[in-house]
Amino acid sequence: xxxxxxxxxxxxxxxxxxxxxxxxxxxxxxxxxxxxxxxxxxxxxxxxxxxxxxxxxxxxxxxxxxxxxxxxxxxxxxxxxxxxxxxxxxxxxxxxxxxxxxxxxxxxxxxxxxxxxxxxxxxxxxxxxxxxxxxxxxxxxxxxxxxxxxxxxxxxxxxxxxxxxxxxxxxxxxxxxxxxxxxxxxxxxxxxxxxxxxxxxxxxxxxxxxxxxxxxxxxxxxxxxxxxxxxxxxxxxxxxxxxxxxxxxxxxxxxxxxxxxxxxxxxxxxxxxxxxxxxxxxxxxxxxxxxxxxxxxxxxxxxxxxxxxxxxxxxxxxxxxxxxxxxxxxxxxxxxxxxxxxxxxxxxxxxxxxxxxxxxxxxxxxxxxxxxxxxxxxxxxxxxxxxxxxxxxxxxxxxxxxxxxxxxxxxxxxxxxxxxxxxxxxxxxxxxxxxxxxxxxxxxxxxxxxxx
Numbered sequence: 001x002x003x004x005x006x007x008x009x010x011x012x013x014x015x016x017x018x019x020x021x022x023x024x025x026x027x028x029x030x031x032x033x034x035x036x037x038x039x040x041x042x043x044x045x046x047x048x049x050x051x052x053x054x055x056x057x058x059x060x061x062x063x064x065x066x067x068x069x070x071x072x073x074x075x076x077x078x079x080x081x082x083x084x085x086x087x088x089x090x091x092x093x094x095x096x097x098x099x100x101x102x103x104x105x106x107x108x109x110x111x112x113x114x115x116x117x118x119x120x121x122x123x124x125x126x127x128x129x130x131x132x133x134x135x136x137x138x139x140x141x142x143x144x145x146x147x148x149x150x151x152x153x154x155x156x157x158x159x160x161x162x163x164x165x166x167x168x169x170x171x172x173x174x175x176x177x178x179x180x181x182x183x184x185x186x187x188x189x190x191x192x193x194x195x196x197x198x199x200x201x202x203x204x205x206x207x208x209x210x211x212x213x214x215x216x217x218x219x220x221x222x223x224x225x226x227x228x229x230x231x232x233x234x235x236x237x238x239x240x241x242x243x244x245x246x247x248x249x250x251x252x253x254x255x256x257x258x259x260x261x262x263x264x265x266x267x268x269x270x271x272x273x274x275x276x277x278x279x280x281x282x283x284x285x286x287x288x289x290x291x292x293x294x295x296x297x298x299x300x301x302x303x304x305x306x307x308x309x310x311x312x313x314x315x316x317x318x319x320x321x322x323x324x325x326x327x328x329x330x331x332x333x334x335x336x337x338x339x340x341x342x343x344x345x346x347x348x349x350x351x352x353x354x355x356x357x358x359x360x361x362x363x364x365x366x367x368x369x370x371x372x373x374x375x376x377x378x379x380x381x382x383x384x385x386x387x388x389x390x391x392x393x394x395x396x397x398x399x400x401x402x403x404x405x406x407x408x409x410x411x412x413x414x415x416x417x418x419x420x421x422x423x424x425x426x427x428x429x430x431x432x433x434x435x436x437x438x439x440x441x442x443x444x445x446x447x448x449x450x451x452x
């Protein structure tokens with residue numbers, strides 16, 4: 001990033017000021033966090049909840065639509081939306097009604113429900129692949145998809161892109177150290193040397209991809225249509241065409257992970273960009289906040305799966321789980337896809353992201369900052385460089401922990417909830433133009449403070 005226009009001498013004091021305000025404003029959340037440290041590992045029920053910029057998380061009282069209220073009574077416009085899990089908005093009425101109805105009639109029974117068929121039919125219509133199975137998370141969808149590709153290709157390795165994120169799948173916590181594949185920094189307890197399971201290439205590098213696939217030992221490429229968890233890094237023109245051609249030429253299956261890129265539209269990037277995956281995975285938002293994920297396969301892959309007579313898909317083969325595909329989750333998925341995250345909803349959400357991006361871009365230009373904004377459907381993000389990065393390594397190099405902490409604290413203290421891992425905002429069907437304009441005003445004030 002350009003440091004010439006950011007007053008670094010002021011930044012430490014600004015962070016301290018915002019941190020003091022945050023602590024003073026949230027005594028009940030602070031009290032609950034300290035209490036939770038007695039019985040919760042790290043004081044939170046899930047480790048990522050400790051990531052918030054204030055040193056402790058806000059504790060939830062309630063959330064509806066695009067609003068969150070914490071236990072201290074503060075209301076926030078929520079652009080985090082559960083890091084995509086609540087992209088449908090909090091407590092969408094259609095999903096709530098379906099869940100309440102199904103809960104009263106049974107949650108899980110190891111029996112399929114009609115909702116599973118309707119949900120699979122809708123996913124087929126949107127993404128073009130069929131042969132769907134349901135899981136409780138996108139992580140499990142990716143894990144099972146990888147196992148299936150290894151089984152039907154009888155190949156040992158997978159390929160991912162540097163600084164990708166596909167949930168907590170062991171094989172994907174890999175990065176490049178020069179040309180060597182090594183575990184991502186901070187990876188906890190990797191079961192094996194990741195170079196034994198995984199090849200890694202840079203996003204938007206077709207030559208490296210061609211070299212990696214040429215030996216014929218890669219079962220699948222697992223890829224988001226655009227990198228998202230290291231910041232939004234879009235594909236360069238033609239990259240997806242090359243990716244598809246190279247995988248087919250080398251007998252490698254292509255898994256497209258739409259978990260975050262579902263923001264591109266009702267059929268994600270797969271429909272918006274005309275992608276042709278062999279398998280597709282998705283999770284988080286499809287259940288309207290209820291844990292759910294899914295993977296679908298092409299007809300050819302379905303036939304190859306069925307042809308493996310020795311594979312035990314129903315029991316000890318490592319595919320599925322006791323609660324996967326339960327009636328409650330599938331009722332939520334059916335309602336969310338049919339009545340909440342519809343084409344009409346995306347037609348409202350995507351222009352809101354464009355409004356968000358335009359507001360931020362205007363502030364950046366007026367301030368003379370060398371930053372940029374990237375959009376991906378109903379998702380937008382600003383980063384600290386004039387030129388967008390073209391791969392994950394370049395994007396990772398843009399991290400500025402102190403500046404990001406200030407911007408996140410500043411927003412929290414003024415009623416704006418942003419994704420704690422990124423400078424990213426997501427629109428829901430309940431988000432309004434007034435919500436977006438509030439962020440623009442708060443962002444304007446924050447930039448004014450930080451440039452002095």
